[in-house]
Amino acid sequence: MSEASALFQDVAERLFADACPLEVTAAAEAGEFPQDLWGALEDAGFLSMLLPESDGGAEASLADAGAILRAAGRHAAPGPILETILGRRLLADAGLAAPAGPLPIAFLGDGAPGPARARWGRAADLCLIVEQTSAGAALRFAEVACEGSDASFEPMDVITTAGATVAVAAGPAYEQALASAALLKSAQMLGAMDWCVERCLAFAGEREQFGKAIGGFQAIQHHLVVLAEESVAAAAIVGAALSAADDERLSLTAVARSRLGDAVDTARWFAHQTHGAIGFTREYPLNYRTRRLIAWRDDFGSTVFWRDRLAAQLIGAPAQDLWARMVQA
Amino acid sequence: MSGAAALRLETAELPPQAEALRRELRAFVAEERAAGRLTDPTGFGMGFSPEMSRRIAERGWIAMTWPKQWGGHERSALERYVMMEELLAAAVPVGAHWVADRQSGPVILRFGNDRQRAEHLPAIARGERYFCIGMSEPSSGSDLASIRSRGDKVPGGWRLNGHKLWTTNAHRAHFMISLFRTTRGLDSKHAGLSQFIIPLNSAGVTVKPVISMAGEHDFNEVFFDDVFVEDDAMVGAEGNGWNQVSAELAYERSGPERWLSAFRLLAVVVEALGSDADREARQEVARLASHMLTLRRLSISVAAMLHAGLSPSVPAAMVKDLGTRLEQETVNRMRDLALKNGLTAPVLAELLQSGLLWSPAFTIRGGTGEILRGVIAKGMGLR
Numbered sequence: 001m002s003e004a005s006a007l008f009q010d011v012a013e014r015l016f017a018d019a020c021p022l023e024v025t026a027a028a029e030a031g032e033f034p035q036d037l038w039g040a041l042e043d044a045g046f047l048s049m050l051l052p053e054s055d056g057g058a059e060a061s062l063a064d065a066g067a068i069l070r071a072a073g074r075h076a077a078p079g080p081i082l083e084t085i086l087g088r089r090l091l092a093d094a095g096l097a098a099p100a101g102p103l104p105i106a107f108l109g110d111g112a113p114g115p116a117r118a119r120w121g122r123a124a125d126l127c128l129i130v131e132q133t134s135a136g137a138a139l140r141f142a143e144v145a146c147e148g149s150d151a152s153f154e155p156m157d158v159i160t161t162a163g164a165t166v167a168v169a170a171g172p173a174y175e176q177a178l179a180s181a182a183l184l185k186s187a188q189m190l191g192a193m194d195w196c197v198e199r200c201l202a203f204a205g206e207r208e209q210f211g212k213a214i215g216g217f218q219a220i221q222h223h224l225v226v227l228a229e230e231s232v233a234a235a236a237i238v239g240a241a242l243s244a245a246d247d248e249r250l251s252l253t254a255v256a257r258s259r260l261g262d263a264v265d266t267a268r269w270f271a272h273q274t275h276g277a278i279g280f281t282r283e284y285p286l287n288y289r290t291r292r293l294i295a296w297r298d299d300f301g302s303t304v305f306w307r308d309r310l311a312a313q314l315i316g317a318p319a320q321d322l323w324a325r326m327v328q329a
Numbered sequence: 330m331s332g333a334a335a336l337r338l339e340t341a342e343l344p345p346q347a348e349a350l351r352r353e354l355r356a357f358v359a360e361e362r363a364a365g366r367l368t369d370p371t372g373f374g375m376g377f378s379p380e381m382s383r384r385i386a387e388r389g390w391i392a393m394t395w396p397k398q399w400g401g402h403e404r405s406a407l408e409r410y411v412m413m414e415e416l417l418a419a420a421v422p423v424g425a426h427w428v429a430d431r432q433s434g435p436v437i438l439r440f441g442n443d444r445q446r447a448e449h450l451p452a453i454a455r456g457e458r459y460f461c462i463g464m465s466e467p468s469s470g471s472d473l474a475s476i477r478s479r480g481d482k483v484p485g486g487w488r489l490n491g492h493k494l495w496t497t498n499a500h501r502a503h504f505m506i507s508l509f510r511t512t513r514g515l516d517s518k519h520a521g522l523s524q525f526i527i528p529l530n531s532a533g534v535t536v537k538p539v540i541s542m543a544g545e546h547d548f549n550e551v552f553f554d555d556v557f558v559e560d561d562a563m564v565g566a567e568g569n570g571w572n573q574v575s576a577e578l579a580y581e582r583s584g585p586e587r588w589l590s591a592f593r594l595l596a597v598v599v600e601a602l603g604s605d606a607d608r609e610a611r612q613e614v615a616r617l618a619s620h621m622l623t624l625r626r627l628s629i630s631v632a633a634m635l636h637a638g639l640s641p642s643v644p645a646a647m648v649k650d651l652g653t654r655l656e657q658e659t660v661n662r663m664r665d666l667a668l669k670n671g672l673t674a675p676v677l678a679e680l681l682q683s684g685l686l687w688s689p690a691f692t693i694r695g696g697t698g699e700i701l702r703g704v705i706a707k708g709m710g711l712r
């Protein structure tokens with residue numbers, strides 16, 4: 001990780017530790033927008049971090065934003081944080097000013113990565129639509145109907161009427177925006193997995209059965225090792241994709257989301273198995289991470305969606321060429 | 330480092346000279362293929378070809394990171410990593426020199442004296458001298474420190490007696506670096522162990538084949554009956570053997586060997602599937618490819634950490650544990666894909682059968698999965 005990213009992560013870690021105790025997440029799941037947390041993120045400049053300095057941003061890299069979102073995921077921070085960071089940048093790239101406040105996002109059009117829904121659509125008057133058209137990535141604003149949620153228990157609102165196109169970015173803009181969203185979501189998932197590893201390690205030292213800490217049982221040690229392996233493997237490929245050059249990032253995103261899908265499934269199982277029944281309660285904080293891992297795994301393209309993308313690069317290769325195609329990915 | 334801190338891993342980029350080297354390696358592979366000296370493998374065993382090893386040495390691709398003084402090429406661990414992945418992905422038969430380059434040479438370089446370095450390293454670097462690993466014994470596998478083979482001090486040298494087992498390539502290597510107990514009756518079983526460089530043509534050494542369930546002769550049992558070796562055959566300090574084999578095993582575990590053997594099978598299946606592969610096949614191929622490419626990033630990070638002078642034993646053990654399980658899974662998934670799609674490519678059936686027959690060994694050799702997870706658990710502060 002670059003020094004800048006490490007610095008962002010440190011500052012973000014302290015901000016979330018302070019402004020995002022579990023009650024904030026729980027209240028958000030009950031429908032309350034996390035106003036104070038939002039103010040703190042805005043004050044710290046995180047929400048505009050990807051903008052040029054001339055627009056009041058920090059000209060931060062995607063990897064820097066990933067560092068913030070990893071901390072956000074660790075703390076199960078609610079609200080359209082990722083969406084606002086990315087949306088402001090997309091609008092700035094199109095020469096448009098972003099509306100103040102939260103900026104939910106949805107990707108629409110042929111080959112869209114999922115249903116026409118926006119996380120926390122209700123947090124703003126309008127949400128930003130990124131649509132693949134023959135001319136390029138069309139940006140529009142849309143209204144939402146406040147209905148629906150997912151395993152995160154946070155709102156996942158339905159896009160209703162989309163307004164006129166406000167800008168069109170030609171070239172690979174749509175793909176790049178989607179890859180950025182998918183990777184930032186990956187960073188958020190890594191954060192939730194980090195928390196699971198740390199909590200499970202601590203729990204294995206605290207919980208005693210048969211007269212000793214369960215971390216003393218070899219079976220539990222192996223569970224924790226597999227959990228850690230999945231988190232380290234996922235971090236390696238997501239880290240590589242976040243810091244890759246633009247053209248390399250597209251295919252590395254497909255690799256990362258494919259691998260992360262399995263990492264998340266495995267990590268959830270091992271984290272819960274290590275905890276026993278207490279981990280299955282609403283009260284114990286584990287579920288706030290594992291429910292988000294369930295939900296986020298499908299955000300900005302499911303594992304299946306990204307595997308289709310990756311397969312398109314590999315299928316049809318003669319045996320002697322597959323290696324070169326994979327290493328390019 | 331302990332606890333979650335042991336899990337921190339740096340993202341590493343391959344330097345530009347590594348990409349230049351990749352082009353040279355691919356050109357070499359293409360030449361070898363064109364000249365008919367490189368044929369597609371039909372099995373999972375590592376090919377053994379002294380001729381190929383010498384041609385690879387001529388290009389400077391053995392002893393890449395060693396000092397020039399000892400025949401090395403003073404290149405970086407990341408360049409060496411690229412050499413490994415390109416040669417293994419193309420299934421170049423590198424088995425003759427692989428162990429000497431990967432671990433025996435580095436042990437001599439790090440723990441040996443200048444006479445030993447001068448004697449062995451340039452010959453290894455020329456692709457002419459091959460080594461095998463004498464660690465396991467009939468009663469000592471995972472519990473390596475319990476070995477019984479013993480070395481007794483005699484004037485001018487040591488007398489070795491004992492029995493090594495599962496010694497890959499003992500029948501075609503020139504030397505073995507082997508672990509013996511040189512002091513008995515100590516409190517700790519890890520103390521009193523020493524490593525020796527033993528010429529396999531020494532009087533009293535008997536090598537007998539052990540045929541694997543794949544029907545192949547790769548490993549052996551090796552008997553030592555009053556074998557005399559000179560004082561200078563001991564590598565490193567007397568009694569330092571445990572530290573040295575630990576370092577040696579870290580060299581053995583961090584490479585891309587494991588998941589790349591399964592890659593070849595994937596490549597053959599992808600070719601046989603052709604362009605109109607169905608959704609299920611596409612999903613499976615992408616899934617396994619993403620696992621391999623993720624292990625690749627982990628391997629690169631480990632190489633970068635080695636390059637930075639760190640000893641990343643936890644991530645290295647993770648690469649091997651994840652990689653060997655992936656290797657087994659790939660074989661099973663490819664078998665199903667071949668059946669579902671009626672694939673009948675010429676080498677596929679042979680490669681699949683070889684993969685299935687070799688499969689049990691993947692998670693056993695070089696330290697079992699259980700032992701690797703123990704190493705990782707220790708690094709995480711759980712033990």
Ligand SMILES: Cc1cc2nc3c(=O)[nH]c(=O)nc-3n(C[C@H](O)[C@H](O)[C@H](O)COP(=O)(O)OP(=O)(O)OC[C@H]3O[C@@H](n4cnc5c(N)ncnc54)[C@H](O)[C@@H]3O)c2cc1C
Pocket residue numbers: 461462463464465466469470471472494495496497498548690693694695696697698699700
């Ligand atoms: C193809 C192949 C090539 C080999 N080449 C070489 C070579 O060149 N040189 C060499 O020295 N050796 C070689 N080996 C040997 C290899 O290193 C050993 O097989 C390995 O270390 C395991 O030892 P073992 O077979 O005696 O199994 P054991 O140690 O008897 O283990 C049996 C089972 O018990 C488990 N077990 C043991 N201890 C523990 C524990 N503490 N906790 C949990 N589970 C445990 C193991 O994980 C395994 O599942 C090779 C092996 C193979 C298969």
